[in-house]
Amino acid sequence: MTTEIDGKQTGVLDRSRLALQDDFLRAAVRFTADRLRGKKRIATESLGNWETWRERGMQIRSHTVANLDYYLAQFTENVEAAGGHVHFADDAAEAAQTVMNILMEKQARSVVKSKSMVSEEIGINHLLEEHGIEVVETDLGEYIVQLARETPSHIIIPAIHKNRRQIKDLFTEAGGENLTTDTKTLTAFARNTMRNKFLRADVGITGCNFGIAESGSVVLFTNEGNADMVTNLPKTHIVLMGMERLLPAFADLEVMANLLPRAATGQSITTYMSVITGNRRRGDIDGAQEMHLIVLDNGRSRQIGDAKMQSVLNCIRCGACLNVCPVYRQIGGHAYGSVYPGPIGAVLSPVLNEGEKYADLPYASSLCGACSEACPVKIPLHDLLVHLRQRHVEHGHTKTMERLAFRGFKVAFSRPNRLNLAIKMARLGQKALVRNGHIESTLGPLKGWTAGRDAPTVAKQSFHDRWRTLQSELQTQHNHALEPKAERGGDVE
Amino acid sequence: MKRTEFLTRVSARLGRNGVPGDSPARDVVGVPEFWSQRELSERERVDRFRDNLVNLGGEVHLVSSVDELRDALSEVLGSLRIMRVGIWNDRELQELVNPVLESYEVSTWGIEPASAFVDMDLGITGAQFGVADTGTLVLSCGGGRGRSVHLLPPVHLAVLRASQIKTRLGEALQELSSHLTEIDSYVHFVTGPSRSSDIENDQSIGVHGPAAEIVIVVENL
Amino acid sequence: MESYRDEHEHEEGHMMKVSLFVTCLVDNLYPQVGEAMVRLLDHLGVEVDFPQAQTCCGQPAFNSGYVDEARASAKTLLDAFEDANYVISPSGSCTGMVHHYYEEMFADDPKRVRQAVDLADKSYEFSQFLVNVLGVTDIGAFFPYSVTYHPSCHGSRLLGVKDEPLQLLRNVRGLELIDLPYDTDCCGFGGTFAVKMGDISTAMVTEKVSHVRETGARVLVGVDMGCLMNIGGRISREGEQVRVMHLAELLYEGVQAGVSD
Numbered sequence A: 001m002t003t004e005i006d007g008k009q010t011g012v013l014d015r016s017r018l019a020l021q022d023d024f025l026r027a028a029v030r031f032t033a034d035r036l037r038g039k040k041r042i043a044t045e046s047l048g049n050w051e052t053w054r055e056r057g058m059q060i061r062s063h064t065v066a067n068l069d070y071y072l073a074q075f076t077e078n079v080e081a082a083g084g085h086v087h088f089a090d091d092a093a094e095a096a097q098t099v100m101n102i103l104m105e106k107q108a109r110s111v112v113k114s115k116s117m118v119s120e121e122i123g124i125n126h127l128l129e130e131h132g133i134e135v136v137e138t139d140l141g142e143y144i145v146q147l148a149r150e151t152p153s154h155i156i157i158p159a160i161h162k163n164r165r166q167i168k169d170l171f172t173e174a175g176g177e178n179l180t181t182d183t184k185t186l187t188a189f190a191r192n193t194m195r196n197k198f199l200r201a202d203v204g205i206t207g208c209n210f211g212i213a214e215s216g217s218v219v220l221f222t223n224e225g226n227a228d229m230v231t232n233l234p235k236t237h238i239v240l241m242g243m244e245r246l247l248p249a250f251a252d253l254e255v256m257a258n259l260l261p262r263a264a265t266g267q268s269i270t271t272y273m274s275v276i277t278g279n280r281r282r283g284d285i286d287g288a289q290e291m292h293l294i295v296l297d298n299g300r301s302r303q304i305g306d307a308k309m310q311s312v313l314n315c316i317r318c319g320a321c322l323n324v325c326p327v328y329r330q331i332g333g334h335a336y337g338s339v340y341p342g343p344i345g346a347v348l349s350p351v352l353n354e355g356e357k358y359a360d361l362p363y364a365s366s367l368c369g370a371c372s373e374a375c376p377v378k379i380p381l382h383d384l385l386v387h388l389r390q391r392h393v394e395h396g397h398t399k400t401m402e403r404l405a406f407r408g409f410k411v412a413f414s415r416p417n418r419l420n421l422a423i424k425m426a427r428l429g430q431k432a433l434v435r436n437g438h439i440e441s442t443l444g445p446l447k448g449w450t451a452g453r454d455a456p457t458v459a460k461q462s463f464h465d466r467w468r469t470l471q472s473e474l475q476t477q478h479n480h481a482l483e484p485k486a487e488r489g490g491d492v493e
Numbered sequence B: 001m002k003r004t005e006f007l008t009r010v011s012a013r014l015g016r017n018g019v020p021g022d023s024p025a026r027d028v029v030g031v032p033e034f035w036s037q038r039e040l041s042e043r044e045r046v047d048r049f050r051d052n053l054v055n056l057g058g059e060v061h062l063v064s065s066v067d068e069l070r071d072a073l074s075e076v077l078g079s080l081r082i083m084r085v086g087i088w089n090d091r092e093l094q095e096l097v098n099p100v101l102e103s104y105e106v107s108t109w110g111i112e113p114a115s116a117f118v119d120m121d122l123g124i125t126g127a128q129f130g131v132a133d134t135g136t137l138v139l140s141c142g143g144g145r146g147r148s149v150h151l152l153p154p155v156h157l158a159v160l161r162a163s164q165i166k167t168r169l170g171e172a173l174q175e176l177s178s179h180l181t182e183i184d185s186y187v188h189f190v191t192g193p194s195r196s197s198d199i200e201n202d203q204s205i206g207v208h209g210p211a212a213e214i215v216i217v218v219e220n221l
Numbered sequence C: 001m002e003s004y005r006d007e008h009e010h011e012e013g014h015m016m017k018v019s020l021f022v023t024c025l026v027d028n029l030y031p032q033v034g035e036a037m038v039r040l041l042d043h044l045g046v047e048v049d050f051p052q053a054q055t056c057c058g059q060p061a062f063n064s065g066y067v068d069e070a071r072a073s074a075k076t077l078l079d080a081f082e083d084a085n086y087v088i089s090p091s092g093s094c095t096g097m098v099h100h101y102y103e104e105m106f107a108d109d110p111k112r113v114r115q116a117v118d119l120a121d122k123s124y125e126f127s128q129f130l131v132n133v134l135g136v137t138d139i140g141a142f143f144p145y146s147v148t149y150h151p152s153c154h155g156s157r158l159l160g161v162k163d164e165p166l167q168l169l170r171n172v173r174g175l176e177l178i179d180l181p182y183d184t185d186c187c188g189f190g191g192t193f194a195v196k197m198g199d200i201s202t203a204m205v206t207e208k209v210s211h212v213r214e215t216g217a218r219v220l221v222g223v224d225m226g227c228l229m230n231i232g233g234r235i236s237r238e239g240e241q242v243r244v245m246h247l248a249e250l251l252y253e254g255v256q257a258g259v260s261d
């Protein structure tokens, strides 16, 4: 995470400046986002009634979150009944410690992982490396990001910002010989490297797309097949799950299986959907002998009961909101400086982490609503962003200048005559700045605007001022126009 | 206890004293009616299954007798120059295909050691269901139906009866739902070959899982 | 020019009356847009009234998190339009604000809630009113230029104004309508966002202008002056020769040309 530039704490705007200068990054993000948008459109159209499906998705997720205590109890009991071990973690540190404890007990030397945003959230890789445990990301994109010592810049396509030349260099450094930039060659290198890791690893760590309460099953949606190796080849399987990722029943999984892949990558279903219920049964020869489920809160339960924010827990982490976001499109994922980027990240990061660190993220949005429109479970993301800005104001965290400005707004805009006066003053004030009928000056409070755009000037006469004249002009025309009608005997006002 | 503390906190946020004893009332469950009420004939299901799987780069052979099944299998094995074959320890499946496998090096799950399956060229399995809507195979793994048989080799071949092909995913899920206590610890829904688009959104096949998915659908059996 | 009014008056038996919600931006920066609207509505036989007590929908404050400040300004609208039959604005964003947030914003005050619900029920964006209420899609305009249309986010997403402006444009004689690539992508305006996150906003509008340029159109038209101010400001900075117009301005100019034609 690049929350520091030259050792200084920075905000999303500073970080995005770096991104905005990176033409490759922006081209790569646009390219992939466009592909995904197009594929999503085709996939949702083929389903028909996409809106009805979204409505379903929203209803099912809302119901689950509104009864999360019940379903969480049912789910975890069923996991245990199927032979799994369940751990609860209040925060990231506790979850990471729980993982460590299991690894210590198993005397694990090497760990294979499949993509899991929760594992990023608890920063587990770092901790494992500190303890001298080898940890390998096995999803191709995650592996690339890991070799580059970076974090994912997209929740579905972690290496969206890397090109094939960079990837070839990374793979060469990792021991690849005679590699070309050809996708096939690069993929083959990853496959061969990973095979050995899978077979040797002591523990596999995965996330969890959905937990099915009625059965205690963990469901994973993947395309590469790495998650199935991670779950089945090592002796121990650890599942990291955000506490809200549940569905009441298998019937509901059918809805999500239709929504998630379409929204995420425009597929009608992912290549693999793996339903894992506890550990291997007596008589099974492969599959993990021990399964540990870690249920993470880390700020999630705080959103329950907040009428507005509760819906953020409906998120199924499909990434659709990133792909349509015009801000993400310009600045990419790292500029957000948080584990979760894009619109969902701008909502989730500040609520999962209290304090000032991510407080500026809700402002990194033009509130265009593309995210809300794309979201397969109808989370009103742009409303939540405004809601977070309101919280920020209520807690007195906004800048003094801004507060004064809006106090001025209140005074001026609560009475038309006051507004009139304010406008007159503005008209006077702008005089020094006007060139060729608009404002180009890049100084002053509007510099964010004028650095890249000309600004209009306040009109000589406002509409309020013009109204009387306009009205009487139209009236005269009417009277004029009505005369011939009177002859026809028309009765018009 | 941690669990109680954790759940109580959630209940409190939801405005109640503890986890409710009764399951919550629901007015909306599962897919919209227009989706579940569709009815397709077996012919339509088979065709849709094939079309969808082929679209994703899978291979589907429709056969209508045991002899045809064996011919198709032997053609596949021959054309791919397969030498080592892994197979589920499943009587019915084995009876269907064994005559073809005589000239191959065959490892049967549970008979040969699991480590042998790392080096198979092709894995043969049955499947519990097919799903027409998506071209999906449902593999419920346990006992003789080892997971590694279809996960590890570069080619996966499944034998499926036409009558096992359901219209939609939900029918297969319904089956799990109605046998909750007997659910295998691993049920794998497989749709086409393994793929990734992580390098410049350029799709590549056979990343970690099999690069080829071949299904022989047997009709009238 | 009388023909429309004649028809309309005969149908309705009396003139339809609407109130203009001019929006603060048009009021003070682009009054000619308000004027074009009034003249067009008048041309269609609709009587327009302009309650003077209105200021602003409150969106600049609301979107920045200042609800109390937004409320102060929103109240002027609730009062100004208390007796109106229809409230027509040149902005999908401002009308969208009324539709989606007023009721909730005044939730603590039953009287204001009633006013808010009532106002939302009778509020329309300009093109929405023409097409869906008046049933007018061909306004008899002539405008012999190539035009591309930018659908503003709030108008199209919050308020659902999607096809109305296009229907009106398609019926303008002489007008060549060219699709704008990535039309639904935000132009980067977003109110205070454009100032607060100026660099990001500029990158967004630069991409938008590059798409406008790709169309080769002489005119960019829209139904929201916030977005047009933003795109127009960038067009002007880049020295592009594209005319930026509100739909009402274009139609009014076209009607005048249509009459003399």
Ligand code: SF4
Residues within 6 Å of the ligand: A263, A314, A315, A316, A317, A318, A319, A320, A321, A322, A344, A371, A374, A375, A376, A377, A378, A379, A381
């Ligand atoms: S907020 Fe919605 S669109 Fe964004 S990741 Fe979550 S589910 Fe997907």
